[in-house]
Amino acid sequence: MPVYHTAGTRGAGRRPPIYRGRLRLLAIISLVVLIATVFLLTVNFTLAQPATAAPDRPVPTHGPFIDDLLAGPLPASIASTYDAFRPRGYGLATAPAVSAGVYILVDLDSGETLASLDPHARVAVASLTKIVTAMTALRLASAGDQLIVGVEDALAPPNRMGILPGEVLTVEDLLYGLLLDSGNDAAATLAANLGGEEAFVQAMNTLAAEIGLINSRFTNPAGFDDAGSHSTAYDMAVLARRLLDTEPLLARIVGTERQIIESSPAHGWFGPTNLNRLLTDYPGALGVKTGRTDSAGYTLIAAAERDGRRLLVVVLGSEHHFDDAEILLDFGFAMAGPGPVG
DSSP: OOOOOOSHHHHHHTOOHHHHHHHHHHHHHHHHHHHHHHHHHHHHHHHHGGGTSOOOOOOOOSSOOHHHHHHSOOOTTTSOOOOOOEEOOSSOOOOOOOSOSEEEEEETTTOEEEEEESTTOOBOOGGGHHHHHHHHHHHHSOTTOEEEOOHHHHTOOSSOOOOOTTOEEEHHHHHHHHHTSOOHHHHHHHHHHTTOHHHHHHHHHHHHHHHTOTTOBOSSSSOOOOTTOBBOHHHHHHHHHHHHHHOHHHHHHHTOSBOOBOOBTTBOOBOOBOSOTHHHHSTTEEEEEEEEETTTEEEEEEEEEETTEEEEEEEEEESSHHHHHHHHHHHHHHSOSOOOOO
16 A cells, blocks of 8 residues: 655645545635634624623703703703802901912802902812812702713723723712712713713803803813813802802712712722811811812812801912811901991
């Protein structure tokens, strides 16, 4: 019986046709199996993606639709009824020195300005922007509405609530993460679900104009540094008074030291913790919001109540925002009560 070589060009040229045919058949079968394997792996990978990718976002069923909010003025119930903060006009001592480049101290109930430094200067305010974000969210949805976390939303740096793609949380849950943790992921999730970031930011600016923030402009819901984004200490004081007097849910949130959000089948466990240390360190503190970016420096809105008086301070461009707020609040509380009108 002849021996057929299976290696080398010489032996290969002497293989009989039937032998070469079997090799081709085996090669074809192997190729088909390989293609089928790759196809099945691709299908399985594709089917597995919904577990980490965000599903379609629902259309809000409560509050005005985004188009309605942008189309015209806000309802009268939302519009500001406050007059501008007025100078006290009597009994003013020289305010103590602080590190903030811009500030204002006001009596929330009398509307008197007790001390200020460049209160109308347009500057970056960092995460104080999130107050406008929170108020806008509650115009477009109810606190109990459920929103889906998208992949990009969850990755928003640097401050985070810690939400994950595909989780479903209520607007109220996200507001705690937004205002206590100062979570940029919470801000992104609210904006993405409630019209998309571009439309949401337009709604923020519409709301700001209706409230009377005439020197404010916002370009993103988190308060990131941006050349087109700015506000003033005065506008932030108007905004904070609006929150404390007409937004009971938000007033409760900004005055909360820590909120426990228990895990559920829709999301994990969260424990948003307020970054405002005045809540524990300053007697009578009511909250409100901290912030910091490279351009803005340290920023803070802080309110406190003593002996029936409510004072609010805004410090911007500060090096020691908590110390500055304490010094100015102490100065205000040391003054006599509201002056005569007229």
